[in-house]
Amino acid sequence: MIRRLLTTSVALAALAVPASGQTLPTTWQELNDFKAGPTPYEPLMEFWYELDAMSELVSMQPLTETLLGRELPLIVISEPAVTTPQDALRSGKTIVLLAPSVHGGEISPKESVQMVARDLVGGDLRPLLEDVIVLALPLVNPDGGEVRRRTNEAGYDMNRDYLKLESQEIQALVTQVLNEWTPDIHVDGHHGGSSPYVITYQGTLNPAADAELRAYPYDHIFPMIRAAVEAEDYVAFDYSGVRTENGVRGWGSTSVEPRKHHVYTGLTNSIGILLETPSNTHRVMRDGTVVPIPLEERYYHQIRGGVLATTAILQAASEQREAIRAVTNGARQRAIAAGTTGSDPVVLDYELQSRGTEPVWMPDEDAPEGYSLQNVPVYLEWVPTRTTDRPAGYLLPPAMAAIVPLLLDHDIAVYRFFDEASIPAEVYQATSVRRDSYFQGHYLQSVEVEKEQQTIEAVEGWFWIPTAQSRGNLITYLFEPETDDNLITWGWTDHILQVTPQSVEEALSDMLEGAELSSFTEQQQAGMQQRAQQMMSRRQQIPMIRVMEQPDLPVMRVAPFNGYERNRFYRVR
Template identity: 60%
Template sequence: MPSPFLRAASAALVLAAIGGSASPLDAQQALPRTFQEENDFKAGPTPYEPLMKFWYELDRLSDEVSIRPLTRTLLDRPFTLVTIAREPIANPQDAIRSGKTIVLIANAVHGNEPAGKEASQLIARDLVFGDLKHVLDSAIVLIVPLINPDGGEVRRRTNEEGFDMNRDWLKLESQEIHAIVTQILNEWTPDIHVDTHHGGSAPYTLTWQGTLNPAADRQLREYPYRTVFPAIRRALQAEGYDGFDYSGAQTRDGVRGWGSTSVEARKHHVYTGLINSIGMLFETPSSSHRVRNGRVEAIPQPERYFHQVRGQVIGLRTVLQHAHAKRGEIRTLTNASRQRAIRAGANPTANDGVVVDYTLVSRGTEPVWMPSGPGQDVTYTLQNVPVWLKYDVVRTVPRARGYVLPASIAKVVPLLMEHGIQVHRFTAPTTLELEVYDALGVERREYFQGHYLQAVTGVEKKTESIAVPAGWYYISTAQAKGNLISYLLEPETDDNLITWNYTDNVLRVTPTNVEEAMQALLGDTDLNSLTPEQQAQLRTRAEAMMRQKQRVPMMRVVKPQPMSLLEVTSFNEFNRTRYYQP
């Protein structure tokens, strides 16, 4: 028997969805109900088939809803984009020229984190038939029902390859993230991008994070913290919940407080900030406990999933209401961030440095519900603790006007173009004055996502006259995605082309000591099989190897120079894992 609380709450969601409907249909009979509503939020995450059944039924009932196929997953499930708009939107250009706020809600990149995909169904129904209809006067809403259909069907974090797709936003190796970047972010240029997850710490019902990496536009980074997140917290508290910043309790240098996760550009809410969108991460904690009237109460296991979904509903409703109320302000902000990036690349100044090192610090001491005790016996007390949710810049390098790339790393060109970055090719040989990097060392750091991640351990920078043949490439930073370009092409950032092995053919991993260098030269040969003289010669060669520097293939243009260039365009377009289907 469903609990009275859940029955009432579920009914309230349905009534909210159909309230004020102008549909000529009998809404209580005709409007689609979600799998969760049918099962009182107790049957586990919605499987793929009933999930998509809801979306196609909503599309059938309303001209304001349209569904566009983007690609198919490795297990051949359709991967789709839902568009909800008041006036017909035939293409992304219509959406951009409308002047309306474009909001993208992307759900469940981790297949076992499904509350956002449940909440998005309720939100969509409210947009079309309920009390959010007014939002469509000022906003166009794009929804990816489920980023990870294959993982979601078996409640698995990763995709079918075993990879975390929320670490794929730079390398674009998964079909799903590749489709989002090339067919949604590049074409629609959303003003706001919300990515929904499960995470954070009870007793908070929803936790959040914006783009914290200081390499992104400062005004974009500050905006949600100044406007949207405080409004979400007020909305949660109005329903007896509470929310706070992601992620949870941490101890740093022996001091216990509340802290952030890392902010590499491979993660969606960092990547979206680098491409001039207001990125927001929503993380739904376990809902084992919640704040109620100033105290923390335990939530029975059968009721927890409802609270997780409800937290996402409140967060998404608040974002959409803000997108409606602040339409002009938001578009002005995102447009201005694009222009700032273009100007910074066209005429770099001392204030336009590229952030290559940063550190996590406390933004101050704040009251936070801190957990203590093991397992089911955990308790929560409100404590004033440091909140480590600010990243200070440690070091920058002057922004380049552009980068020259040799043909030896031409494999990066398709990746850059898939990110919506303009690439040019030299049509005639020339000599350019360039800043070049010599790597003092290259190290292999870890095996991750099918890659041995690599990094330079030190560089020497100098200016040289370089003979550039026809066929080499030029990437100007005077582009709207200039911040992303600099992050990818500067060798000292923490997430770049070197990190993801795009330069492995020209930058080899260097030994860390002479003995390791000797073994690298020996291969399978046993050192003891060599004579003392041979060992001495080998050591001399190894010491020379240790001193050898390697030229980094990304070379910087720092002053205007004549160049004969032609824009690179794709010879053809294809989906990376698509094959003929009978």
């Protein structure tokens, strides 16, 4: 079967001719019968350059270069051609971003996107361009992809970089694509999930994101993916695999912090879709039987699953054009309204629950081929357990100025005081500052807090961040110190908040700096013991201050001082 399908695919590629009369390019995978491993960077880019050169529907724009000098362009596919975000937005079409293979070892998504793009330019998918503009990256992680490494050359897991923006690849993606083009749908391509599913998917599940936005792909897009794969003797289901909660075995997923792409995009009011390609050791036929897939054919099936899922998303984007634009625009307007009125509480804590019992293909050592269809709980509903009132905005003292460039990178409006003002506010006092773990060059921190009412005397140089912005949900997640992914988490307050010692002995050790306590007089030792107790019980004011009522403030909008982009490194050719 695979040989027939491959022959058909190549034949279609040869027959599909763009307006210029040139033959569309063949992928490296097709040339190698899908059996030579992942496409290297050079033939991958050659495909995209050829597609761009032969079709007026395709344009390529530079985003950045990797640390090893590989180009990372943005490809725009549209009919008629558009080359600017403004023209794309004014078209009224659904804007879809395809961002494959941020983890370099997760390879099939970059292959699937090539085949979908070619069909958009000169194949059966071209009519979709009447309603859809497609943005694509060849792959998000060119350096890691070349050596099948999860991280980029700097060692960052870039799918954990969407808040801190330390990698130049993600910084470019956020500032130049997500901010400028504001895609309605983001498709984040990975390898994960469990066989016998050919593809697994997930939307934004974090309850801090807009509720209608979170529900939309589950109600209107994912059913189309399931139908598309079932038509070709496959099955699809929610990411990712077997999960046990409170001793009950079921199906579930991973955590949902906004440092991840498809969660971050939900907080910025776009429909985030995670596609995860399992190993494809098995498939489920239409009659319900499970059959093994030979090792040498599995990569083809992985790619095919990605093609079917991505195509279904684009079909939904076309058929549901008005509804999708209504839900993304509506989410942005609801975020602004919530910041204005103080409605919609801010989620601080949430817990995982089952969304119900559903039939799932589960590993089963007693079943033929090792899988059976079982009714199990599906742990995919994250429910708020603690919230707080949404503030009108946050005050920052001048000591927090270093965070302003990052906020601007997230397209968050920042204002600065040009005169003094007395402002009633809610101030957080940290009663404990903990260092939880080390990750990607940061000691991740969390705090315990108490809240009190104060009048803040802001003077010239203070900052004001209103929550009545389309990215209000992202703003509150970053600035509330009790969320699981905020400015404190990533060290932006390390110069102000000191870690709380866990014991008197630890506090003394910090003070002694290697000296022996016995080398001090009894009076000095008593003083040090007292200071150690004070260090453990001290309260530290958190420099992110909540203002609950809409204020009238002497502020002016902050603009970047110059056009320098801190994470871009171009070579002169």
